[in-house]
Amino acid sequence: MRFRPTLVRNNSVWTRFQSLNSLSLLTRIKTRPIRAFPPRLGGQILGATFASDFFTIVNMFKSLAIGLRLLIMLSFCGLTASGQRYAHEREEWNKPFKPFRIAGNLYYVGATGVSAFLITTTEGSILIDGGLPETAPLIEKNISDLGFKITDIKYLLNSHAHFDHAGGLAELQRLSGAQMIASAGDSQTLRTGIDTVLGPSGSFPAIKIDRVISDNDTVQLGGMTLTAHLTPGHTRGSTTWTTRISENGKTYRVLFHSSTTVAANKLVNNHEYPNIISDYEASFAKFKKLSCDIFLAPHGSFFHLTEKLKKRAANNSNPFIDPNELQRFVNQSEMDFKRELREQKSKSERPPQN
Numbered sequence: 001m002r003f004r005p006t007l008v009r010n011n012s013v014w015t016r017f018q019s020l021n022s023l024s025l026l027t028r029i030k031t032r033p034i035r036a037f038p039p040r041l042g043g044q045i046l047g048a049t050f051a052s053d054f055f056t057i058v059n060m061f062k063s064l065a066i067g068l069r070l071l072i073m074l075s076f077c078g079l080t081a082s083g084q085r086y087a088h089e090r091e092e093w094n095k096p097f098k099p100f101r102i103a104g105n106l107y108y109v110g111a112t113g114v115s116a117f118l119i120t121t122t123e124g125s126i127l128i129d130g131g132l133p134e135t136a137p138l139i140e141k142n143i144s145d146l147g148f149k150i151t152d153i154k155y156l157l158n159s160h161a162h163f164d165h166a167g168g169l170a171e172l173q174r175l176s177g178a179q180m181i182a183s184a185g186d187s188q189t190l191r192t193g194i195d196t197v198l199g200p201s202g203s204f205p206a207i208k209i210d211r212v213i214s215d216n217d218t219v220q221l222g223g224m225t226l227t228a229h230l231t232p233g234h235t236r237g238s239t240t241w242t243t244r245i246s247e248n249g250k251t252y253r254v255l256f257h258s259s260t261t262v263a264a265n266k267l268v269n270n271h272e273y274p275n276i277i278s279d280y281e282a283s284f285a286k287f288k289k290l291s292c293d294i295f296l297a298p299h300g301s302f303f304h305l306t307e308k309l310k311k312r313a314a315n316n317s318n319p320f321i322d323p324n325e326l327q328r329f330v331n332q333s334e335m336d337f338k339r340e341l342r343e344q345k346s347k348s349e350r351p352p353q354n
């Protein structure tokens with residue numbers, strides 16, 4: 001595993017995952033000499049040479065006991081079926097992606113499927129999102145490939161506290177020494193690394209938070225101002241950030257969307273997050289009042305990252321500048337939310353099947 005113990009200092013589930021991944025236990029099982037079953041075993045075990053089969057049976061029970069112990073440990077960590085839940089997505093999202101300049105002093109430094117944005121200034125830089133835990137080294141490399149230093153990062157921001165956008169923040173905080181700024185709604189998840197909605201498979205290394213922000217609070221550095229817009233629903237503290245970027249004498253309004261997909265969220269009868277529906281609705285209403293020239297989001301697919309890069313290479317324009325994209329995205333996302341809400345409501349109203 002590529003994670004160091006420091007990365008997992010406050011996350012018991014991840015620490016257990018680490019110790020399992022040290023392969024010590026698995027190696028022990030694999031290398032333990034287990035006698036092969038003799039071909040005559042089927043139906044004839046009682047008639048076989050006593051000494052030989054006695055040891056075979058003893059070894060068989062020993063390996064069964066170890067296997068059972070491993071199974072219990074894995075179940076305890078929630079790492080059997082659920083641990084594999086996002087394995088394919090994680091692999092796809094974390095494929096390396098060549099970093100590039102979006103506009104002015106704004107750069108894409110994330111992986112193929114999970115975003116990370118770097119804003120550089122004369123007084124240091126700001127990083128929005130840290131990808132998955134395994135994305136942190138890619139982000140570090142991307143920043144260095146662009147000619148910047150990770151130690152120049154002064155502030156770390158987060159779109160929302162899910163493992164695919166907050167997972168790498170602890171390691172990036174360790175590497176950069178930057179201050180973590182987060183909303184109150186997402187603070188608990190970030191501080192513990194425990195996602196109560198996604199369960200153990202959504203856990204990630206815990207992050208130390210240096211400043212908690214409220215709606216419309218700002219982060220300032222080297223002449224740049226970033227404004228926080230709380231847009232909860234997807235998580236309790238989902239935060240959309242806005243700023244202005246200058247290039248060739250023009251200023252562009254940039255918006256980093258928090259995400260408003262329903263994902264694994266329970267919308268109906270959610271006792272843990274009773275206001276989830278009204279939060280989503282208020283966030284959609286808020287987005288309708290916002291506008292921007294450059295629309296960015298936590299997943300590249302949300303803002304057509306690869307398609308835009310291809311377009312940019314083909315006709316030398318900047319397809320990232322599109323003042324209508326935010327509202328197109330918001331309308332689609334709201335329709336998806338309403339459909340999901342209807343489906344969840346009709347399922348909850350269906351009488352239980354006997």
Ligand SMILES: [Zn+2]
Nearest residue numbers: 160162234259
């Ligand atoms: Zn998410």
